[in-house]
Amino acid sequence: MAMQERGPRWLVPGDWDGLLGLGLDNLIQILLILSLCRGVLGYPDRLIFGVIIPATGMSLVVGNAAYAWQAYRLGRLERRSDRTALPYGINTVSLFAYVFLVMLPVKLTALGQGLSDAEAVRLSWQAGLMACLGSGVIESAGAWCVAGLRRWLPRAALLSTLAGIALGYIALGFLLRTYAHPVVGLAVLAVILLTYYGNLRLPIPGGLLAVLLGIALAAATGLLRLDPISWKVNAAQVGWHLPRLQLGALWQARDQLLPWIGVIVPMGLFNILGSLQNLESAEAAGDRYPVKGSLLINGVGTIAAALLGSCFPTTIYIGHPGWKGMGARIGYSWLNGLLMGLGCLFGLFGLVGQLVPIEAGMAIVLYIGIVIAAQCFQATPAAHAPAVVLGMLPGLAGWGALLLKAGLRAGGAGGAGPPFGPALLLPLQQADVWAAGAFALEQGQIVAAMLLSALLVYVIEQRFLAASACAALAGAGSWFGLIHAWRFTPADTVLNLGWGTGADWALGYLVMAAVFAAAAWAQRRSLRGVRSVGDAPPR
16 A cells, blocks of 8 residues: 555656667667668768757657656556556658658759759658647547547557568568678577567567667677767767757648648557557556547647657557566656657757667667558457558559669669660560559558458458448549549659549459449348248248
8 A cells, every 4th residue: 555655756766677678679760760861861971960860859758747747647647656658759651651761762862853853852851740749639639529530440450450460561671781791680689589479578678679789690690880970970960959840841832732632541540440459469568558549648749749840649558568567657657758859959869869779779669660561360259360461462563563664773773774664564564573563552552451351351340331332432532533543753753643543453453343332232132031930930
């Protein structure tokens, strides 16, 4: 009873263990932002360190402070000292989805249209801002209508959709990188697997041990090189970078909303339902938090990120029971926000990235991809497993299309060589590579995956009219070019919006809808026949 009377404390010894784990997770996400913005998107350092990273840091300060205050306030009301604040940080899945499904396509399209690199970077960044803002608005609005979303959307449809992205863009991408640097990658992966799946107790958090081992092996194998020029470039970014409101950039990006609505809406819905699951996990561990307030904090944190210039949403993290089991309470949350925020505002993570190569922590991100994919099967009815698998395929196809186009560009197409065009398709088809299908699945892949998975859930449950409605929705989306319809640019394939641009796919889905409607009609007729036989008087 003494525990109940002490009330909450802002910092306890167990918070330091929790900080190591949560801070390490956020550190890896920030290093990923640096790596992807520099290496994949080609953004200049003045944009990364002057705008994106400081805004990311402020979103972490806002969210962690709010969740710490929420836990403290509820602990005082309940006279409890054992409440653990909700873990919070950068959304890994949204990070990859927005880079590869929004920001990179916008940049490549702009370059293909003859715009300068600086203009292409500006448009790409603005598209990311709009995507992040849209996600935050959806998350905030979802705080009031989450019950309806739960009833309307089959869990398999949402989880499998994101699992395809997690498997392709996160898990497989980092698995390839692991085997490209096996000494570092496999050793770090072994520690992560032992810690997170083998439940091996270690004197320090397993994630921290994995990173320390990775740094040591990277240094020993020559993977970690402290290049004086790179060190000087990153040291030049150290200084006070106060974020500013980017309302003008968001207003200029208003035309970017419709083309990417097929990514923004599903990602927002996923974040809402993912947060719900994490709230349920926290409640199972003994910490019940109000759904509306918790979702609203998450949404406001993401909106703050977008308004200040970050393209990357935040989220409630999985693993609340793990942090609670470590003894973390409230301090690990606000300390994480404070330290990550200061590191972002002072531009320190460029130097940290020099000392902590991404290979040292990529097994943690690989683990996240595995968790998301495994969760699809664990959190859905066993009978819906085929729908889960079907929902994964468009994401994997999209990732395959990304690799295919990167390979074509590396071979000279779209640059000094021939531009992207129909001539590329026949040689690939003769090699049994159906690039046209991959490019079609790439466009609007999240929406397509959601509808296909939901469709199969309804078929499994013999709700054939609902399945027909899903097919009809997919057909309508295809007709207007929101999904599947694509066209070549000189160096890419992009969404082809317009009246009837996806007519072939629309017709295919229309036939599919008709088949399901016919099945529903046959089902009703069969049921009427069974009833009439049952009602007939005995002879």
